[in-house]
Amino acid sequence: MLASAIDDIDANHIRDQLGIILGLDDAGFPDDLAAPFGDGLAVLITLAGAIAALAASQARHTLNPNSASLRDANAAAAAFLTAFRGGTGDAVRAAIESAIYGEGTPASRAAQLRRAIGLSVKQATSLEIMREALLAYTAAPRTRIPARTDATGKRIAATYIRNVDTRAILAGTRGHLSAAQSRMLAKALANPNLTAADADAILDGHAAALRRHRIQATLAEGIHGLAEQAKLTGWTIAQRFGALPADQRRYWHTAGDERVRHAHSQVPAMNPVGVALGDPFQTPFGPRMSPPLEWGCRCSVRLARPA
Incomplete structure (x- = not known):
């Protein structure tokens, strides 16, 4: 469906169709993730309340879980998920533009758009740069080097090489990829038998790894900040009630x-x-x-x- 929508000449029509297929809201966030995010917000608000109550108990103050004073902690939980949601929407919108104007077949661009869902803008951009490099490499013709015997009499089997300057391809990605991504790409470009299907498998696996990293890192960061905000809320309430000097x-x-x-x-x-x-x-x-x-x-x- 994505590939069919991309295979059009009207960019605005493509954007509209992709938005419908992906179920994007006005911020570019997929609607089918709205319910899990709502559940996640409820969990984080409960967590914030529990941490605030624990902090207040340090001063021997019992915190009312329905207290309006917990508003700051609850707002921090909502702000954390809103920021994650906004970053996801920005990446999807950027990926849609790449799908419209990028290189490759509609199917290839559609696959890349699907990979970008759940990534940050920076991650989606690095993945697109990797895709372009792999496209340039797999599109280059292969030359067969016949079997031969070297100067020592050792038999060397027939091999293939790509008629492309891999150093130039890698140089074009410099400054846009992490060291790990550059190593991964260099390894792929060292394989003269690499196929388009192999390249897709590399991109699919890396997109999944990037998505896991983003979720884990963002959750760790957000929960850390939320916990510290909730602690402060609990202490402040306890002090307001005279339980804390x-x-x-x-x-x-x-x-x-x-x-x-x-x-x-x-x-x-x-x-x-x-x-x-x-x-x-x-x-x-x-x-x-x-x-x-x-x-x-x-x-x-x-x-x-x-x-």
Whole structure:
């Protein structure tokens, strides 16, 4: 169905048809994912409430799970999924444009569009660059080198080579692919027997890996931020009800191992006496209410009275 819709000369008509086939909403997000996302939001809001309640219990305060004060934590959960949803929609829209104007047959472009669903814009772009490189390689004619005997008398079997400059193809991808992607592509381009079906299998497998990585990394990042926001919410509510002393401070802690980035290790030193519950931490990236500081951050915030 996707290939049939792409095989048209009217770009606007193609966009409309693809939107209908994929069931995209106004933001470019597939409608059939709306229900799972709604379920996910409910789970995250429940998680936020549980973490806020646990934080409040540190001050011997029992948090009402229906409290309007949990609005910030609930909003953080919604914002996290909204950002993920928006990034997914942006990637689908970009992939539709590549499907309309990209290289290859309608079937090849349709397959690439299907692969892009669930990826980020950056991931979808890198996958398209890999596809273009593989297309250029598999479209090149093969030349058969007959069997021969070398100078030592060793028999060398007949082989094939591609009449294409693989170094030029790889050079065109430089700066757009990760080191792992470049190695994967270089390995594929070293195979003179690579077929279009082989290239599709490589792209399918890599798209699945990219999708898993994005979901795992985004969930880890989002839940980390949500947990820290919920902790702060629980502490703030407890203090409002007088269960937490007014002089209670928050202290930034790193994971404390060799993987801690320099910028993250600077935050405790920049806030030696901690900060009040309602104040942000000073960081090399500007004021932040709580971790994560950037992607992959493992920092956390703990509660303590000043020494």
